Amino acid sequence: MEYLHGIDIGGTNIKSIILDQQRQIIHQSKHPTTSKWASVVEQINRNARKKYNIESVGIAAPGLVNQQNDRIVCLPERLAGIVDFDWQSIFGNEEFTVLNDAHAxxxxxxxxxxxxxxxxxxxxxxxxxxxxxxxxxxxxxxxxxxxxxxxxxxxxxxxxxxxxxxxxxxxxxxxxxxxxxxxxxxxxxxxxxxxxxxxxxxxxxxxxxxxxxxxxxxxxxxxxxxxxxxxxxxxxxxxxxxxxxxxxxxxxxxxxxxxxxxxxxxxxxAGFDDFAGAIGAALFAHQQISTISQKL
The missing domain is CATH 3.30.420.40 (ATPase, nucleotide binding domain)
Incomplete structure (x- = not known):
């Protein structure tokens, strides 16, 4: 079975969630947000890939995203280094999307x-x-x-x-x-x-x-x-x-x-707690990847 992975990067915590194809929560975790947030995200992704067959990963973060939903392009005075961060440096050829956290x-x-x-x-x-x-x-x-x-x-x-x-x-x-x-x-x-x-x-x-x-x-x-x-x-x-x-x-x-x-x-x-952003990011990535696959 393939699983959906969502990661929500907040100012205090980075939340990670794994969903199955029926949207059931399989695993969730929190990690303190530090100045090395990118390394934390990379480790979260690596650990998830070791344990689950991940179909896609969605990132939720504050700020405006670009039209392709693959990076943050505007975030005044918060999370240094996240604007224009190249997420492929973490995910490589893995399927991923980036979405505003409130949208997620x-x-x-x-x-x-x-x-x-x-x-x-x-x-x-x-x-x-x-x-x-x-x-x-x-x-x-x-x-x-x-x-x-x-x-x-x-x-x-x-x-x-x-x-x-x-x-x-x-x-x-x-x-x-x-x-x-x-x-x-x-x-x-x-x-x-x-x-x-x-x-x-x-x-x-x-x-x-x-x-x-x-x-x-x-x-x-x-x-x-x-x-x-x-x-x-x-x-x-x-x-x-x-x-x-x-x-x-x-x-x-x-x-x-x-x-x-x-x-x-x-x-x-709202029905969800502070993991809503991670859940929405996972669902959005799944929707986007599915839409692209249908067009091919």
């Missing part, structure tokens, strides 16, 4: 949890920042220059600082963990502390948390207007708040979502 997570969620029910899906990753991905007509939408899915850079407010994409007052700034200290005037270091204050009944913590939920609802409502997904999937660390996120968010959606014919768009939690 989107594929994992769609293919494994939603493909039998929906054709159009929007995913938001709520973590340090806000990433995302789009499934349109049953296919990952990467867009021109593979830039689609930067949903967190939707502008909500004009009089705030710009993000790396030049967007002022972005959804990412209003909800992302990186801005918690700034948004709380230095009182809270991260969103977890804001959540704890909200749960304890602290008035300022409750104000900040509900303001985050309002910003998220406005952002999601705008994205629903733009892309008309059949379902919105939320992933990332913020979703660990569970009903403290989904209950107030739904109340805000009742106010802001444009519901034609009275129909609302379901908002659900």
């Amino acid at each position: 997570a989107t594929i994992a969620e769609y293919e494994c949890h939603f493909a039998t029910k929906y054709q159009h899906l929007l995913l938001l990753t709520l973590g340090t920042g806000v990433g995302g991905g789009l499934i349109l007509n049953g296919q990952l939408h990467q867009g021109a220059q593979q830039r689609a899915g930067h949903l967190g850079h939707t502008a909500l407010q004009m009089n705030l600082g710009q993000t790396m994409t030049n967007m002022p007052g972005s959804l990412e700034w209003h909800v992302g963990n990186f801005s918690a200290k700034e948004r709380s005037n230095g009182r809270f270091d991260d969103n977890l502390q804001i959540l704890q204050a909200y749960r304890s009944g602290d008035p300022f913590g409750q104000l900040l948390w509900l303001k985050m939920m309002e910003s998220l609802s406005v952002g999601i409502s705008g994205l629903i207007n733009a892309f008309a997904p059949e379902v919105v999937v939320l992933a990332g660390g913020l979703t660990l708040a569970k009903e403290d996120l989904f209950a107030p968010l739904q109340k805000m959606m009742d106010q802001y979502e444009w519901r034609t014919n009275g129909k609302s768009t379901p908002i659900v939690a």
